[in-house]
Each structure stands twice: as C-alpha cells, then as structure tokens.
Amino acid sequence: VKHGDITERFGAKLLPFRDPDGLQLELLESAGEASLKPWETTEIKADAATRGFHSVTLTLNQVRPTATILTDIFGYKSGEQSGNRHRFTTDAIDHASVIDLLEEPTAGRGRGAAGTNHHIAFRVKNEEVLMAFREKIERKGLDITPKIDRDYFYSLYFREPGGVLFELATDNPGFTRDEPLATLGSALKLPARYENSRSQIEQVLPVIKDR
Structure with missing residues (x-):
C-alpha cells in the first residue's frame, strides 16, 4: 500500500x-471515536483497529457557497482553518461529524471511477424531518429530487453549489424490516425490482470472507 509520512492536522x-x-x-488517531x-x-x-469514519474532505473551487449550505441548512459550525482547508463540525452526532472544505481554485472537476465516492449522505430521523429539509433546500434555490423509496430508507438528492452530490436519508424503516438484527448482513437482500435478476447478480459479486 502506497502511503506518505505521518503528519498532524x-x-x-x-x-x-x-x-x-x-x-x-x-x-x-482521534479520541472522538x-x-x-x-x-x-x-x-x-x-489498539490498532479502525473504529469508523472521522471526516470527509470536499475539494472545491470556492469554499463559501458550500459553507453556506453546511451552516444555514445543516447547522454545521465553522471551525479551525489551516491554509486552504476549512473545517466544519456539528454537535448533532457523536462521530463522523467533521466536514473539511479544501479550496482549490484551479482544480478540475472530479470524475466518477472505481473506488470514488458517489455522494455524501446525511442521516435524518424520519420522513417528516426529511421533507422539512427539502423545503429549506428549495428555498435556497437548489434543485432537489422528490422523495425516493429505497426500501430500507427514504432519500432526497441535490447538488450543492460546488457540484458535490448530497443525499439525505431516513433511519426508517431500517434494515431490520426484512431480517432480524441477530442475522443482519448474513444473506443477500435485494429490492423487489431486482429479485428476478438474483442469480445473475450473485454470480458477479465477490466472495466476502468473515475473518
């Protein structure tokens, strides 16, 4: 694995x-997790194991428009700054609560490829909260999708001013809607519309070994 030197931020x-x-x-290395x-x-x-996600970094030509979305809609607070890196945090969650905005005025537009992130997801409690956020986002003049049923949750998608795709997703109905918590993740679950293609999907999926 190619890596750099240990540094501090x-x-x-x-x-x-x-x-x-x-x-x-x-x-x-974070005490927060x-x-x-x-x-x-x-x-x-x-003592050396990973414990979850700490933060995400968005590389943008301009930080301010995206920062406004984070603070005005999602309630993030502007925090520390180091060079062109601007940190935003929220007290609404205990971990994965940090978003860094990296301002690169000449950076080209990102391209989707193997391994890249498709979107940044924000968790909300239920559909009522979801639709309240939709109204706030529309009032900012941003295009946002209708509510989408993802079987295990409901979601909305919109692109923030810097072009990054944001998703809001509900906790309900949850992944235990069709299997108990004790066996969660032990079998391949598919949305109803893909059940007819189960055999083809299973043939191309990689084998996951539980170590």
Missing part, C-alpha cells in the same frame, strides 16, 4: 495512503 496525527483504486485516504467498537481481525488487535 488540527492536533490529530494521521497517515495518508492510497487504496488499490488510487483513492486518497487517511488513517487518523474511542467509544466506538474497534473492527478487529486475527491480525489487527483493538
């Missing part, structure tokens, strides 16, 4: 590296 140590698809990722259960394997023990 906003008081936290991090190790930058690239995944097999070339995506830029970072392992970050200490309460999360570590993802252990036979080779990786709890």
